[in-house]
Amino acid sequence: MRIAFIADPLPSxxxxKDSTYxxxxxxxxxxxxxxFML
Incomplete structure (x- = not known):
């Protein structure tokens, strides 16, 4: 499966405590x- 995440930049x-991570x-x-998309 291909999954795309839209989130804040990884360094932040x-x-x-981040559920996306x-x-x-x-x-x-x-x-x-x-x-990963910004």
């Missing part, structure tokens, strides 16, 4: 193709 993520990590673990 607060990975300890958590979804990206889980999707990557499951082998999906990830795309």
């Amino acid at each position: 993520f607060k990975i300890h 958590a979804m990206m990590v889980e999707a990557a673990k499951r082998g999906h193709d990830l795309y």
